Amino acid sequence: MRYKPEAVCTVGLIVVNVAVFMIMTMFGDTEDAVFMLQHGAMYEPFVIEQHEYYRMFTCLFLHFGIDHLLNNMVMLGALGWNLEQEIGKARFLAIYFVSGIAGNILSLFYDLSMENPAVSAGASGSIFGLMGALLYVVILNRGRLGRLSGRGMLIMVALSLYFGFASSGVDNLAHIGGLVSGFILAALLYRKNKTYERSYF
Secondary structure, X not given: OOOOOOOHHHHHHHHHHHHHHHHHHHHOOOOOHHHHHHOOOEOHXXXXXXXXXXXXXHHHHOOOHHXXXXXXXXXXXXXXXXXXXXXXXXXXXXXXXXXXXXXXXXXXXXXXXXXXXXXXXXXXXXXXXXXXXXXXHXXXXXXXXXXXXXXXXXXXXHHHHHHHHHOOOOOHHHHHHHHHHHHHHHHHHOOOOOOOOOOOO
């Protein structure tokens, strides 16, 4: 029997992110802020003053070094695989991109208020959106979805936020914006399937 992946959007996003990173490394240093800025990273003066709004989207596919990429792709694979199968491809993609952009908008307004702009990039806002959405889905399913539990999801959220605030150079506002957006979007888009239960592992 031919294998058909059930989370093709998750796999596709991972492939695209890895491909973009590999192409970027052929032309420069992905840990260099100037190089990243030249290739679509987000920077408040460029977005607001030069109206380069596309950066709020393109930065979702850029990563500062291999560790940044791998950490995000592992989380994307784990969260996306579960969420996409439960919520469907179109809703999954909507949550992923809207959460990422919403997180970037919150980060942008923070930079404006602090007058201390920073070059930012990465899929973590979108990934926190998946985390928020999955938290809502688990709660709606009475605290369990396959092997996922409400308590486990809350611990994951808490630890992810803690490590973000405990580390330097992390765009925590994008994480928070993505997390809250993902939770709200799931509340708007997700309807519990009462006809069957699916095991995810």
